[in-house]
Amino acid sequence: xxxxxxxxxxxxxxxxxxxxxxxxxxxxxxxxxxxxxxxxxxxxxxxxxxxxxxxxxxxxxxxxxxxxxxxxxxxxxxxxxxxxxxxxxxxxxxxxxxxxxxxxxxxxxxxxxxxxxxxxxxxxxxxxxxxxxxxxxxxxxxxxxxxxxxxxxxxxxxxxxxxxxxxxxxxxxxxxxxxxxxxxxxxxxxxxxxxxxxxxxxxxxxxxxxxxxxxxxxxxxxxxxxx
Numbered sequence: 001x002x003x004x005x006x007x008x009x010x011x012x013x014x015x016x017x018x019x020x021x022x023x024x025x026x027x028x029x030x031x032x033x034x035x036x037x038x039x040x041x042x043x044x045x046x047x048x049x050x051x052x053x054x055x056x057x058x059x060x061x062x063x064x065x066x067x068x069x070x071x072x073x074x075x076x077x078x079x080x081x082x083x084x085x086x087x088x089x090x091x092x093x094x095x096x097x098x099x100x101x102x103x104x105x106x107x108x109x110x111x112x113x114x115x116x117x118x119x120x121x122x123x124x125x126x127x128x129x130x131x132x133x134x135x136x137x138x139x140x141x142x143x144x145x146x147x148x149x150x151x152x153x154x155x156x157x158x159x160x161x162x163x164x165x166x167x168x169x170x171x172x173x174x175x176x177x178x179x180x181x182x183x184x185x186x187x188x189x190x191x192x193x194x195x196x197x198x199x200x201x202x203x204x205x206x207x208x209x210x211x212x213x214x215x216x217x218x219x220x221x222x223x224x225x226x227x
Contacts, residue, residue: 004052006064006079008032008042008098010071019095028093032066032079034100042068046093053081057147060084061109066098078103078142101142108176109145110135113167113183117154121186127158133183136164137176144172153184161185 011022011029019029028046033039056062066077083097101107112135121127136149149167156162165179 004056004062004064005067006044006049006052006098007067007069008044009069011041011043014041023094028095030096030098032077032098032100035102035105037100040074042098044096046096049081049096050093058145059112059147061111061145061147063101063142063145064098066100080107080109080142103142105141106139106174107142107145108137108139111138111146112148114148114150115153115184116150117152119153119156119160119184119186121157121160125158126189127186128189129153130185130187131183132185133164133181136167138169139174139176140170140172144170146170146173151183153186156184156186158186158188 008030022029022043027043030042030044031039032042053059053062060081064079066079068074077100079098079100081096082099084093085095086093113133115131119129122129149169151162151167153162161182162184163179164177164181164183169175
């Protein structure tokens with residue numbers, strides 16, 4: 001059994017009109033699918049799902065025991081939230097993809113990378129920490145999905161990098177990313193660009209913005225210089 005329960009209902013309506021009515025009623029459309037299984041159209045409470053994801057250390061990799069209201073024939077299922085569609089401005093949920101997992105078979109998931117420690121190149125030399133890769137693609141059994149992968153940057157000096165191959169993975173977890181990818185680097189601080197100021201050499205004149213060049217007549221309507 002999973003630590004959380006997600007209640008869904010089967011839905012008949014498809015298309016934008018049906019989805020709009022669902023959202024007006026405080027629910028969102030979703031789809032339930034699994035390896036080698038036909039997909040089912042469902043609806044669910046977005047507020048309850050959002051609360052469960054926020055409270056769980058696993059985030060999007062939280063396992064849910066699925067309850068399908070009104071249809072006990074579907075039996076017990078364990079699902080992952082594989083994808084969430086949100087409004088681009090408000091961030092409200094619009095649609096959820098639920099993936100039924102087999103607890104005896106591996107799944108491929110995205111796990112966040114958490115930086116720990118303070119790089120000596122930052123604390124001692126004023127460098128800047130560049131966190132280039134924020135998630136790892138891993139394969140493992142559903143019960144073995146780690147909440148995060150830690151990247152210890154304490155020993156990094158300016159010009160040093162931590163790569164995917166340097167990260168410690170839990171036993172039984174398989175890496176699906178390129179091991180040569182850079183995760184974190186310490187780069188030198190950028191120097192402010194110096195503005196070049198023209199310096200007159202002996203016997204040379206420095207042009208003043210708005211003044212006519214030597215031998216050039218003043219612009220029409222301009223007051224001549226002098227007494």
